Amino acid sequence: TTLLAGAAHAQDYPNKLITVIVPFAAGGPTDTVARLVGQSMSKSLGQQVIIENVGGAGGTLGAARVAKAAPDGYTVLLHHIGQATSVALYRKLPYDTLNDFAPVGLITDVPMTFVAKSAFPAKDLKELVAYAQANKDKVSYANAGVGSASHLCGMLFMTAIKAELTTVPYKGTGPAMNDLLGGQVDFMCDQTTNTTSQIKGGKIKVYGVTTKTRVPSLNEVPTMDEAGLPGFEVAVWHGLYAPKGTPQPVIAKLTKALQEALKDPNVVTRFAELGTEPVSPDRATPEALGKHLKAEIDKWSPIIKAAGVYAD
Ligand code: MLT
DSSP, X not given: OHHHHHHHHHHTOOSSOEEXXXXXXXXXXXXXXXXXXXXXXXXXXXXXEEEEEOOOGGGHHHHHHHHTSOSSSSEEEEEETXXXXXXXXXXXXXXXXXXXXXXXXXXXXXXXEEEEETTOSOSSHHHHHHHHHHTTXXXXXXXXXXXXXXXXXXXXXXXXXXOOOEEEEOSSHHHHHHHHHHTSSOEEXXXXXXXXXXXXXXXEEEEEESSSSOOGGGTTSOBHHHHTOTTOOOEEEEXXXXXXXXXXXXHHHHHHHHHHHTTOHHHHHHHHHTTOOBOOGXXXXXXXXXXXXXXHHHHHHXXXXXXXXXXX
């Protein structure tokens, strides 16, 4: 009977609103991606898609919420590279990253930018590095907690410049940006989905993008390579997950709605304005996300262990 029930349930799915858990505070880059994609998915699913921000512990609290949610397709997780890095960063995660989720598909790879408060006394990356090294105990670096993308980028930066800086954790880089704009924190590495408008508005300083090639919508910003930190590369990939055990026909409907959202002209245009683009349709699949997640865990775990960074 459970099988039948599962199949029947999948038949008329979705017949009520769907909640997308964003594991960071509202107004940040993950929230921005989720609202754009969620809005578009609701059109093709014919049901409301709401965003619930569950911040804390670098995104792992929100992930835990979905790992424990009913496997019925009405609670899903939109998360990024932190889903992979948290495996090495947290020795006691309250879920099993590779077995407690049902992947739906990859969404987008977002570049990162090194940005500072407008009064920061460095005119380029070389000066920022020199200033940070000379003022280790004074300079403050904002991130969204251990496991966030800004934390990962900061870890790579501090390892590269051999200087441990004061970090100020927030529930997301949305709130962190407010303090950067107010000058309460010195600098951070954050995604173009959150920094582009402030950079274009001249409200913060930008020193580099963390991608191999320049970002078209920020084409005057040098890559980290050009700016003096060769080989510094990190892009924030995002995926959509349901809880393990969600019926396959439900996953298929979510995957289809995601793929349609990634072709939605409104999504494509807004992503481009924010420095990013949807993944190709073949990557917006359960198999592609599952494979990528595993590969990213294998890639980042040794780097994190070598840096000796842990959350718990
Ligand atoms: C956010 O949405 O606030 C960011 O993803 C935080 C981060 O990962 O740096």
